[in-house]
Amino acid sequence: MTNTLHRFGESASFYDDYVVFAIPSRGKNDKGCLPKLQEFLRMALPYKPVNLGDASHGGALRPSQKMHPTSHWNRNMTPDFEAVIGGVDTPTTVAAVFDSRVNAEDFLTAVRKADLGLCINISTSIDGAEQCCFAAGIPRHSVGYSLGFEGKTEKLPNTQVLSLSTMCGHGMISHSLAKKMIDWVKEGRRTPDQAVTYMARFCSCGVYNPARAKRILEDARGSMK
Amino acid sequence: MQINPNKCVACGNCTYVCPMGAIYIDPAIKRATINRDECVECYSCFNGLSQEHLNPVIVRTMRKVFQMMRLRFDPEPDVCPTAAFEPDKLEWPRMVRRAFSDPRVPHESTGVQGRGTEEVKTNDVSGRIKVGEVGFTVEFGRPGLGARFHEIERMSVALARLGVSFEKKNPVTSLMSDTATGRIREDILNEKVLSAILEIKTTVDRTEEIIRAIWEVEKQIDTVVTIGVGTRCDEQGDENVVAPVLERLGYKLQRAKTNTGLGKISNEAAPAQQEPVPAGASR
Numbered sequence: 408m409t410n411t412l413h414r415f416g417e418s419a420s421f422y423d424d425y426v427v428f429a430i431p432s433r434g435k436n437d438k439g440c441l442p443k444l445q446e447f448l449r450m451a452l453p454y455k456p457v458n459l460g461d462a463s464h465g466g467a468l469r470p471s472q473k474m475h476p477t478s479h480w481n482r483n484m485t486p487d488f489e490a491v492i493g494g495v496d497t498p499t500t501v502a503a504v505f506d507s508r509v510n511a512e513d514f515l516t517a518v519r520k521a522d523l524g525l526c527i528n529i530s531t532s533i534d535g536a537e538q539c540c541f542a543a544g545i546p547r548h549s550v551g552y553s554l555g556f557e558g559k560t561e562k563l564p565n566t567q568v569l570s571l572s573t574m575c576g577h578g579m580i581s582h583s584l585a586k587k588m589i590d591w592v593k594e595g596r597r598t599p600d601q602a603v604t605y606m607a608r609f610c611s612c613g614v615y616n617p618a619r620a621k622r623i624l625e626d627a628r629g630s631m632k
Numbered sequence: 633m634q635i636n637p638n639k640c641v642a643c644g645n646c647t648y649v650c651p652m653g654a655i656y657i658d659p660a661i662k663r664a665t666i667n668r669d670e671c672v673e674c675y676s677c678f679n680g681l682s683q684e685h686l687n688p689v690i691v692r693t694m695r696k697v698f699q700m701m702r703l704r705f706d707p708e709p710d711v712c713p714t715a716a717f718e719p720d721k722l723e724w725p726r727m728v729r730r731a732f733s734d735p736r737v738p739h740e741s742t743g744v745q746g747r748g749t750e751e752v753k754t755n756d757v758s759g760r761i762k763v764g765e766v767g768f769t770v771e772f773g774r775p776g777l778g779a780r781f782h783e784i785e786r787m788s789v790a791l792a793r794l795g796v797s798f799e800k801k802n803p804v805t806s807l808m809s810d811t812a813t814g815r816i817r818e819d820i821l822n823e824k825v826l827s828a829i830l831e832i833k834t835t836v837d838r839t840e841e842i843i844r845a846i847w848e849v850e851k852q853i854d855t856v857v858t859i860g861v862g863t864r865c866d867e868q869g870d871e872n873v874v875a876p877v878l879e880r881l882g883y884k885l886q887r888a889k890t891n892t893g894l895g896k897i898s899n900e901a902a903p904a905q906q907e908p909v910p911a912g913a914s915r
Contacts, residue, residue: 432754526895546869548893551862609680
């Protein structure tokens with residue numbers, strides 16, 4: 408999977424986007440990993456994550472299979488972190504998303520001290536990851552660079568849409584929905600917070616960054632001025 | 633995926649959430665309809681839309697009344713009001729679409745959810761990419777365009793001509809009829825997927841050669857390509873070997889995923905890994 412790697416944006420635009428994830432390797436360290444995965448997620452809570460997720464069940468904002476008609480006027484927009492932690496029932500990738508480098512650094516430091524034995528990765532700007540590792544006292548082991556989008560890029564939408572839709576690297580958030588949410592925020596039909604939760608519910612692994620998405624929506628609205 | 637016409641009220645919410653833009657309101661039947669050739673079976677509509685279970689007749693009547701009065705509808709955009717989406721049983725080769733497009737479905741060949749493998753994310757315990765080596769992920773169709781296997785095959789054939797080795801655990805590799813030529817089995821060539829990834833490993837000194845070959849094929853296919861380049865850092869955690877090559881080729885490196893090296897082999901008697909032979913070693 409490369410579901411957090413190819414987010415659209417320049418390095419500086421990832422100042423509020425730090426995805427720290429744990430993955431057990433099949434046949435290497437996956438045996439008995441479930442409590443460790445849950446511990447990883449629980450350890451993130453004091454550092455104020457903006458999302459938690461597991462690749463099998465989704466993030467802290469999820470769709471409802473039995474919506475009540477009256478819930479249109481009172482939808483729950485609060486991320487349910489406990490549901491994510493309690494729902495880990497299979498060896499999978501789990502992620503904690505932060506909008507602050509300091510929080511990501513502190514979390515990474517705590518993870519290093521906990522010595523879970525899981526493979527721990529951080530996905531953000533190259534400089535940001537280096538700074539987090541330095542602060543946690545960790546020399547980087549390996550690095551996977553994103554070279555960005557190539558080929559028929561003329562078929563892609565504008566940068567604001569791409570910035571929103573590519574935060575779900577699995578492609579579950581369509582360009583059309585991202586465009587629609589930008590338009591709705593501009594029209595005043597929904598707040599950025601509401602628009603963000605609509606999109607986040609489609610992310611199937613919980614790496615969507617609601618804080619960054621909100622900032623992008625507010626920027627998009629501001630660009631009309 | 634199917635939309636039950638008896639339930640659909642043509643609210644149009646699903647037309648926006650489909651990553652492939654494959655859903656539209658058919659004016660003849662006034663129901664949401666899926667273009668099956670464009671649908672990649674990602675299940676984003678089924679899994680991502682919240683579902684109400686309203687009476688379709690009542691909803692349609694209300695919509696007609698509002699429409700006649702030219703009143704604006706303002707429903708929640710991520711809801712199917714009548715739970716009209718119904719997964720259908722996928723047969724071969726269509727089931728390939730879902731395997732590559734729905735991230736919650738693990739590939740049987742890898743046991744990993746999604747389209748690729750563990751790549752460098754578990755390199756600290758797998759040792760897959762060693763010092764002096766570089767791993768490429770060449771992804772097709774993302775973001776939001778999709779790709780057909782005949783386009784992917786163009787790239788795999790071109791890379792095979794360079795003598796690279798394809799990652800054995802990668803799902804696309806498992807669908808090749810001949811990994812030496814990069815040919816993909818014929819019966820899936822026209823299948824469309826949300827994205828698929830070719831994975832290869834080679835020596836660092838071939839980085840530029842591989843990228844230039846990828847550039848050539850990119851001109852010939854009708855979708856987007858996203859390249860990921862993974863490599864080992866040195867003991868101090870620095871990486872000053874591959875990045876300069878990429879920058880010399882014109883890339884402005886913005887983002888990366890970084891393996892922190894905190895993983896430990898903890899399984900008892902973990903089987904020795906069978907590494908594909910790096911292309912440089914066989915040349």
